[in-house]
Amino acid sequence: MTSSTAAAGSGSGFAAWPHIFRPASGPSTGPLILALHGTGASESDIVGLAERIAPGAAILAPRGRVDENGASRWFRRAGEGVFDVDDVIFRAGELAGFVGWALAEYDLGGRPVIATGFSNGANMALALGMLHPSVAATVVAFSGMYPFGSRETLTDPIPTQLLLLNGDNDPMAPSTSVDTLERTARASGATVTRVRRPGGHGITEAELVEAARWVANRG
Numbered sequence: 484m485t486s487s488t489a490a491a492g493s494g495s496g497f498a499a500w501p502h503i504f505r506p507a508s509g510p511s512t513g514p515l516i517l518a519l520h521g522t523g524a525s526e527s528d529i530v531g532l533a534e535r536i537a538p539g540a541a542i543l544a545p546r547g548r549v550d551e552n553g554a555s556r557w558f559r560r561a562g563e564g565v566f567d568v569d570d571v572i573f574r575a576g577e578l579a580g581f582v583g584w585a586l587a588e589y590d591l592g593g594r595p596v597i598a599t600g601f602s603n604g605a606n607m608a609l610a611l612g613m614l615h616p617s618v619a620a621t622v623v624a625f626s627g628m629y630p631f632g633s634r635e636t637l638t639d640p641i642p643t644q645l646l647l648l649n650g651d652n653d654p655m656a657p658s659t660s661v662d663t664l665e666r667t668a669r670a671s672g673a674t675v676t677r678v679r680r681p682g683g684h685g686i687t688e689a690e691l692v693e694a695a696r697w698v699a700n701r702g
Contacts, residue, residue: 497584502545509539518544519604523554536694557607568632579615599623606630628656629664640672648690650682
């Protein structure tokens with residue numbers, strides 16, 4: 484599989500956003516997997532996750548643009564689980580613009596986008612899918628939580644499909660926040676599938692298998 488990588492400073496605007504793009508090895512009508520890393524990781528760390536849930540699909544893996552003491556993130560926070568919601572909303576819009584640029588740059592127009600991520604990347608994928616469903620109408624979130632703090636009402640219906648994969652004893656993505664996510668998304672029109680397991684923050688082999696099955700069932 485061939486790939487291309489853009490590094491900071493290699494161009495202007497969205498072209499200067501560090502990212503990895505790998506074209507599809509399967510059908511040209513297949514999805515684009517938008518893969519979002521967790522805090523302190525990078526775009527290269529998340530590519531393997533995308534390959535597991537959608538073998539052969541095109542992959543777009545950008546790097547989070549927020550620096551937290553040297554660790555890359557997708558949005559600012561005041562502490563563990565305390566998000567800067569205004570920044571979440573701003574960064575989701577910024578990411579939507581980047582995805583639009585990439586679809587044109589890599590001649591991927593018409594392909595559905597499936598956003599996936601782990602932890603902070605899952606939260607960003609959820610924010611993107613809930614605020615910009617025209618960009619990514621399908622989201623696979625590993626150890627994610629509700630990304631909008633105390634704001635439980637979305638202003639527009641969201642025809643988004645969400646797969647939530649969480650541990651019931653995750654201190655970094657508490658079940659109460661995932662409950663809020665599920666309730667708010669359903670109330671706004673989203674289709675939500677929630678897979679729960681014992682344990683905490685992370686990704687299990689069973690979750691990868693379930694995510695691949697769920698994605699495959701959506702064509």
